[in-house]
Amino acid sequence: MSVIAVLALQGAFAEHEKMLDQLGAEHFEIRQLADIDRSFDGLIIPGGESTVQGKLLRDLGLFEPLNKLISGGLPIFGTCAGMILLADKLENDSEHYFSAMPMTVKRNAYGRQLGSFYTESEFAGSVIPMTFIRAPYIADIGGCEKLAEVDGKAAAARYKNCLAAAFHPELNEDLTVHKYFLDMVAGKV
Numbered sequence: 001m002s003v004i005a006v007l008a009l010q011g012a013f014a015e016h017e018k019m020l021d022q023l024g025a026e027h028f029e030i031r032q033l034a035d036i037d038r039s040f041d042g043l044i045i046p047g048g049e050s051t052v053q054g055k056l057l058r059d060l061g062l063f064e065p066l067n068k069l070i071s072g073g074l075p076i077f078g079t080c081a082g083m084i085l086l087a088d089k090l091e092n093d094s095e096h097y098f099s100a101m102p103m104t105v106k107r108n109a110y111g112r113q114l115g116s117f118y119t120e121s122e123f124a125g126s127v128i129p130m131t132f133i134r135a136p137y138i139a140d141i142g143g144c145e146k147l148a149e150v151d152g153k154a155a156a157a158r159y160k161n162c163l164a165a166a167f168h169p170e171l172n173e174d175l176t177v178h179k180y181f182l183d184m185v186a187g188k189v
């Protein structure tokens with residue numbers, strides 16, 4: 001059985017843990033450097049504020065070891081701010097973080113305050129609920145595979161061991177995206 005680590009520095013990490021509970025997946029939180037000594041098969045980076053998460057990752061000494069694990073092939077799933085941390089280019093920000101996915105992401109792309117909305121769209125072939133909160137979109141899919149599109153913009157992408165969604169699948173009841181990630185971890189997709 002796979003063990004999933006959830007980055008729990010800031011943002012909507014508890015909601016991801018609830019989804020993993022519903023899927024019967026073992027999980028634990030990463031809050032400090034000592035936590036990554038545990039063995040785990042996949043990592044979730046939640047939504048929240050990418051600048052805050054990026055700063056905390058660096059201040060706590062977590063950035064480099066996690067970066068090594070990700071480039072070494074650890075399956076990773078980033079939602080919203082987590083997607084920003086995975087992109088190798090940000091259209092409206094000179095920062096970049098793990099740079100694990102060759103795509104260009106635009107932060108706060110739907111407007112800073114009015115950017116929260118709900119829709120339903122296809123993810124990897126099935127229609128699912130999607131909640132966007134001050135969300136980024138994928139301005140250029142680059143070398144990634146597009147898994148979802150909303151309003152003509154890519155909203156979820158896959159690149160090798162990395163999965164990213166601009167929306168928050170952890171805020172709705174549907175388990176499709178988390179199930180897809182667990183299948184990735186298990187090497188099934």
Ligand code: GLN
Pocket residue numbers: 046047048049050051079080081082084107108133134135136
């Ligand atoms: N706007 C946030 C950022 O730039 C992301 C919002 C979210 O994760 N819901 O980090």
